[in-house]
Amino acid sequence: MKKKLSELEPGEKGVVIWISGNSTIRRRIMDMGITRGVKIHVIRRAPLGDPVEFEIRDYNLSLRKRDAENVYVEVEGAL
């Protein structure tokens, strides 16, 4: 199932299939290792609901939902 990264629930995993957004944000997201084909795991939301913490390439990264909206993933199914 295709979803935006911002729509994934904590615990869900997926594979990145597309990154949109203006080139500055896109480049910054990709520089951090979010590129097509990479596995991403949603760890948790911040206590106030935003930003969201992910695990990617064996480290932990956080993004605001509005930035995570640019990342599309193929959901692998919840844990």
Add this chain to the structure above:
Amino acid sequence: MVYTVALIGNPNVGKSVIFNNLVPGARQHVGNWPGKTVEKKEGRFHHKGVEFNLVDLPGCYSLTARAVDELIARDFIVEEKPDVVVDIVDASNIERNLYLTLLLLELEANVVIALNMYDIAEEKGYRIDVEKLSEQLGVPIVPTVAIRKQGMEELKDVILQTAERKVVRKTKITYSKEIEAAINSITQIIQKDERLTRKYPVRWLAIRLLEGDEEVLEKIKGSKCEGELTKAISTDLRERLGEDPEIVLAEARYSIISNLLRTTLVKGAKKWTMTDMLDKVFLHKALGIPVFLVLMWATFQFTFIVSAPFMSIIEAIIAWVGSLFEAIPNEILRSFFVDGIFGGLGFVMTFIAPIFFLFFALSILEDSGYLARAAFVMDRLMFKLGLHGKSFIPMLLGFGCNLPAIMATRTIEDEKDRLLTILINPLMSCSARLPVYVLVAGAFWGTTMYAGTAVWGMYILGIVLAILMALFFRRTLLKGKPAPFIMELPLYRVPTFHGTVIHMWERGVVFLKKAGTYLLGGAIILWFLSSFPWGSEQSYVYLLGNLLSPIFKPLGFGWELSASLIFAFMAKEIVVEALGLIYAVEGETAIKAALASSITPLSGLAFMSFVLIYIPCLATIGVIKQETGSWKWVFLTVLYELILAYVVALMIVVVGRMLGFS
């Protein structure tokens, strides 16, 4: 012959620890990159009789032209061509860290890798075949554990060897056939212009042009092959790649890394780490915020309460030294030393204690990895105000003292976010303003509930104004949304005492050197204004107070209050002493009585709010200049605060009168 060695790496890789290991604190030189607010550290060290100049480049994840830090690092490598570039790679996060390494190799830098935090990687179950990785990347790799000084001698050996060999390694990271073809066709065009090939690594130039790097496009302007290049880039190549080359290249780099690591890294079974455990609590849905508040409270207490006795000790020492000058026979000279220099200097010195304690506490928070979590927890709230999660701590610290609070904005990477946080910080009511509130509120409302409410109201007023000004500046001067929140949550680490002390010392010394000079200079000016014409009852301050009083008349302030505001420029709590001097009475009770008989309670309230808002104290102005690197922001802060103070105070008086108060 001095070799130049640049130190680079992602944030949180222990770069500053390695810097400190290589160059002892005393030999470090801290300044700013020319024209930038980014700190530049350099220093010299010797190894086996050879001298090296070590330059610390800003921590960065990439080398695009879009972030100041990245541009500084990249320009340094391109323009200054350092003999060796030491790339510090976090072994426990090797996959993402190698991305920067590939960018450095594209730049044809003479790279040496320090594979730091090797112990943490091992704990994580990583086994890295260092030799093989080094062979495949074509660069020497030294495993290090910087906080325990392991691998430092070996690192110096390798730096020396690499510097002396002088040949730039011809390691070529090759991308897919299509990309290589595209790079090739651009290099061929570039090679026609000798001016470009002499100055820049050709392959790097080609890759950057392909990626559409604005700053590099600027570099080729005026080249004889500019037309040919732009045409080649914009049409043929983009079409041939079928996609934005920037995406293709970023992906290509990560896939090269994956391939490299496939044969050189063995990951053990995933373990439940300390970090996972701590984050369960620190970032917990319900506990996250209370834990954050408690930690902030502790930082606050530590900074401002533990440092208080040290402040008194320093004050006493300065006063004692100052008293030695009482013996000077010439009374002008004596007053210059006793009141001007030591009165002023004593004041600067007392700030040392809270600053050192604050940076000690902040270093612990930062080095342990909690600071990133704090930003993560507070970001949603701060984003609503047009600020960044990392703005919260400096704002909170402002309630203690704006000066270290403004210095604490250094953790905010985005320049606009940082400037905005600095601009509104003085509206956080610092502890020096409290004595003034207490005095004025006490004068009019004694020990009734109104007094406490008025003081509390000042804090609230400050917060509300800070929010309004933040929203205002975001829509005018510093237009745009806060920088995207793309932040790493590093592994927790136990901070070392040594590292924390060095961190604290660095910040403290910067303060002493820079803000100190402004403050001392300002103190001398104020001494002059209040002491001259010598022997006259009517000093320049009195004259200025008189001159200003028509302006303050609508607010109901007499010349006495106007003059005290000039004194308060040096430090807001001085208002209390100044009023004593001006009314020529002694003791708080007498000052209160004098105050109550000379202005109305409504003007008293206006006066309190004016003191809250009107200008940052001299030391804070010094630090704003230091941190923003330009007088422009200092003037802006002073100007907007003066206007805001007047408007707010006037509104209090006018609205108050309309409501029937006096």
